[in-house]
Amino acid sequence: MRFLQIPPPRGALVALVCFALSACFAIEKFNIVDDYVRFILITLGINIILCASLNLVNGWMGEFSVGHAGFMALGAYLSAIVSAKWLVGTNPQWMFPLAVVAGGLLAAVVGLLLGMLSFKTRGDYLAIVTLAFLMIVKSGIENISYVGGPRGFLGIGNETTLLWTAVWVFLTLWVIRNLVYSRYGRGIIAVREDEIAAGAMGVDTRKAKLTAFVVSSFFGGVAGALFAHQLQFINPGSFDIVKSTEILVMVYLGGIGSLGGSVLGATVFTILVQVLQPLGTWRMVILPLVLVLLMLFRPRGIMGLREFAWFVPRREFPKKEEEK
Amino acid sequence: MTDEPLLEMRNVTQRFGGLCALSDASFAVRAGHAHGIIGPNGAGKTTAFNVITGIYAPTQGDIVFRGQSIAGQRPSHIARNGIGRTFQNIRLFRNLSVLDNVRIARDARSAYLWPSALLQLPSARRAEKENIRVCSELLTQFGLGDVMHEQAGGLPYGSQRRLEIVRAMALQPTLLLLDEPAAGMNSAETLKLVEFLRWVKDHFSVTMLLIEHHMQLVMSLCDRITVLDFGATIAEGTPEEVRSNSKVIDAYLGKETDHE
Secondary structure (H helix, E strand, C coil), rough: CHHHHHHCCHHHHHHHHHHHHHHHHHHHHCCCHHHHHHHHHHHHHHHHHHHHHHHHHHHHCCCCCCCHHHHHHHHHHHHHHHHHCCCCCHHHHHHHHHHHHHHHHHHHHHHHHHHHHHHHHHHHHHHHHHHHHEEEEEEHHHHHHHCCHHCEECCCCCCHHHHHHHHHHHCCCCCCHHHHHHHHHHHHHHHHHHHHHHCCCCHHHHHHHHHHHHHHHHHHHHHHHHHHHCCCCCCCCHHHHHHHHHHHHHHHHHHHCCHHHHHHHHHHHHHHHCCCCCHHHHHHHHHHHHHHHHHHHCCCCCCCCCHHHHHHCCCCHHHHHHHC | CCCCCEEEEEEEEEEECCCCEEEEEEEEECCCCCEECCCCCCHHHHHHHHHHHCCCCCCCCEEECEEECCCCHHHHHHHHHHHCCCCCCCCCCCCHHHHHHHHHHHHHHHHCCCHHCCCHHCCCCCHHHHHHHHHHHHHHHHHCCHHHCCCCCCCCCHHHHHHHHHHHHHCCCCCEEEECCCCCCCHHHHHHHHHHHHHHHHHCCCCCEEECCCCHHHHHHCCEEEECCCEEEEECCCCHHHCCCHHHHHHCEEEEECCC
């Protein structure tokens, strides 16, 4: 694992991203992989976005939110409304990104309101507040016939391509990296480490928490939008506590407060789900069990509070290694 | 030196339910002074610090800093306004590097906004580089340059105490609050600490307000001393005045029958 601690050569990161994006483009263009593999790859991308964004609240900030599926639902439903009801027949080239951003923004606004409400209470209550939020979103959607109520929302276009997914994955990772290595991110981390000391060192702890929550919600909504346009069908049941638990498993498997850990956790989880496919409903037993075992034996996850060097901005490395 | 004190506690009362931690406490800290707060355990010393730094809003009374009331303001606001502090039980960001601990405090002085942060605009990058440079220099000045990249929680006790002071100084405070800086130190270490605090005070021209039980330290370092007992100010004056005050001897210092 030693080589993962060495900073990447200059430009390597950009090259890697360009390569990955062109690879995705080529796969789409020339049908290189079959539909099953393509579906799994897109799921992986969505899972990475979900995991990295929830990690912002549960890992870097150190609170415990179980409402991420709720933000996903908001993003999924609004984007579906935009693409399948409001802007039907327009060019998907620009309609789809618009729908995704709209879904993300709705989730962010609701995240802001929820954050303002819940941070009035003490930290531990966030789990309860987000659980209540999740239930409200689910039963709220069940009662809106405009989006199909409990039967679900049909007829969403198949717009989530591999390329779009990859673009959003890189955007998510880039923005979260920029955030956590900025003064705002250090404020968020300081809140986790010691909220009283953070305040005494000039960190506006309320603002730091809201920032983490809003950015996290935004990308949760984005993931939901991609999810809706991947499955082409969504129903309130897709965004229940099981979905939230799945995201929690990814976060605590990969490692809290780590981008590399988020990618790792999402990848291992996505593969695990496929491998466990033959077990059917027993997966519902095994996945929460994994979460319990993780909390007991490795509460910080594989990469907890550590980071692969490729996710760290160059300025963070000690000076002397640069050798002029 | 002007007549206006830098910090003034005006009849501050702090109640927690039935408990009265501070009752009508008043004292004033002059700019450029090292001001000591002494008193028996439970006299309300740390509560006074917590009220000054905004962790509690006082039940009654007012706190005036640089001519403006800061009572009830948010801790972050007071910190940015120029009051840095350390804690009785060390409160470092333990999982972070020594450098990052200091950077968090120094962040209060960088001004780039969140769009710039999220998109890594040049203004954010420049501010970050500048922050790292300033904090590295500060750590080197304080003799912690070699352990800059180590985890703060792993430092020896003495270095952790020192790091807390560096972190508070990164805020560029006008007033530095030290809560028992000599806790857990022997006499030789305490003597060194006096020298160190003197250097900090002169070099950064910062006013100091400190809580301490080590009389040796308080008497040699402080220009003025306030004595608290049961949440009230029972004496205030120069070290000599306080030492000979009969109320203080009864409440805290004790008669000199045996050593220490």
